[in-house]
Amino acid sequence: MQCPRCKAINKGYHKYCFNCGLKLIKGEPELDNYEEKQKLEYLLNQVESADDELSSDIYSDAIDNALPLSRKERRRKNKKSYNKPKITQIVLASIGICITLVLISYLLKNIYLKPEPIWFDYSVEPTDNNTHTITIQTNQGNSILINNKTYTAHDGVVELELDDRQFIDQNETETEKIKVDIPLIISKKGVKDKNLNISYVIDIKLTALKILMPKDKDVYTPDDHIRVVLATQPNAKLEINQRDYSDLIDEEGHFETSIPITEKHNQLVVTASAPGLLENTKTLTVNKQKTDVKLSFDSDIPYKVSNNTVTISGTTDKDAEITTTSKIHGSISLNRNTGQFKLDILLENIGENIIEITARKGDNLTTTRQINIEREISEDEYTRKALAIKYGQLAAQAPSFKDKIVLYKGRVSEIINHQDNKLIFILDVGYDQGKNQPIYIEYDKKPDFKPGDIIRVFGNVDGYHDQEQKLPKIIAKYIYNF
Secondary structure (H helix, E strand, C coil), rough: ECCCCCCECCCCCCCEECCCEECCCCCCCCCCCCCHHHHHHHHHHHHEEEEECCCHHHHHHHHHHHHHHHHHHHHHHHHHHHHCHHHHHHHHHHHHHHHHHHHHHHHHHHCCCCCCCCCCCEEEEEECCCCEEEEEEECCEEEEEECCCCEEEEEEEEEEEEEEECCCCCCCCCCCCCEEEEEEEEECEEEEEEEEEEEEEECEEEEEEEEEEECCCCCECCCCCCEEEEECCCCCCCECCEECCCHHHHCCCEEEEECCCCCCEEEEEEEECCCCCCCEEEEEEEEECCCCCEEEECCCCCCCEEEEEEEEEEEEEECEEEEEEECEEEEEECCCCCCCEEEEECCCCEEEEEEEEEEEEEEEEEEEEEEEEEEECCHHHHHCCCCCCEEEHHHHHHHHHCCCCEEEEEEEEEEEEEEEEEEEEEECHHHHCCCCCCEEECCCCCCCCCCCCCCEEEEEEEEEECCCEEEEEEEEEEEECC
């Protein structure tokens, strides 16, 4: 655009002549002030030399500086009004900041600064000394409470050795497997304690020891002695209250003796040990008891008989009467001069028979005592009572047939143990059908057979030898070569 006053050529967007300051756009007041003209001329020269791609914002700012104060103030007011933050935006921004801070706090507390959780693993290895070595792996520095003792996991490992005997029920003398469960507590700072279990299986290898007489662990007797009858291994070392009685064990492991009773309360600690086996200990408590009427039994009364009668003899007061609740053969013999008595008892049960004898004086004074006699079943009776249970039923429900007399024919597939007149072997009863049907057999006599022989076994079912494998177990009484 050409200025009508000075003829200078202006750009199309110029509102005032850059040379003389003349208003070029109709409606705007002219600039008479010389200083304002000079300022506008300076700004327009800047615009003239700027790049043609100068943004409209820069251009607008340059023009604003050249406008009269009234319009300049108006544009600034509009800009301030446009850029003024809204209250809603401030509130939302504040909420966002709070949420961010909460999220950061949660992450720090629960992820980045959270203690490492307790982890745990273990292994159990048997030793040759009837112990098991337990190795526990867990976090470094953790505390482990086991058997009322606390261990610290150095380098994340705790190792301890536990004696098998502390887990064995001393009332059981058979060689079996038992499961051991040991509770433990693992503690770590900043983490809740963890309750866990260590489980493993122990092969019980106790020296055989069974108390046949007296039957009870806690005994009351008026006598000055007590008769003790035991069954153990022929090569066992046997001690009662630390006194060696091994020389009284016969070749079948039978032991019998009378122990003096000197105190009101007497404790008999019976210990049997054999090479390669755990020591087996049983305890009897014998209490001396005063009675209204004297009643004692002779020490030669057998605890086991093979026929159906047994003779019971003893001593009572001279003026006492002897009675019994058992059936007798004949009559009771009583010597009034010495007080000695004798009677023949009929044994009605195969196995244990409890005989009750009473000595009575007058109407009110009585003494009653019991004696246990075991009646052995004859070989003929035993074999005639044997059941032929199918192997499938036995393997599925062996515990339900416990103590039942059974008969099985099979082939000796493996002899596991043969020592101390005790034989343990596997009998395959499915050999003739091409099936593997094993039975675990224990036999307390010297064998006259070898692996591969076909035999017949009569015995009592004793549940499972191995619960997981469903391996039935039989205690053999009679074995015949086929």
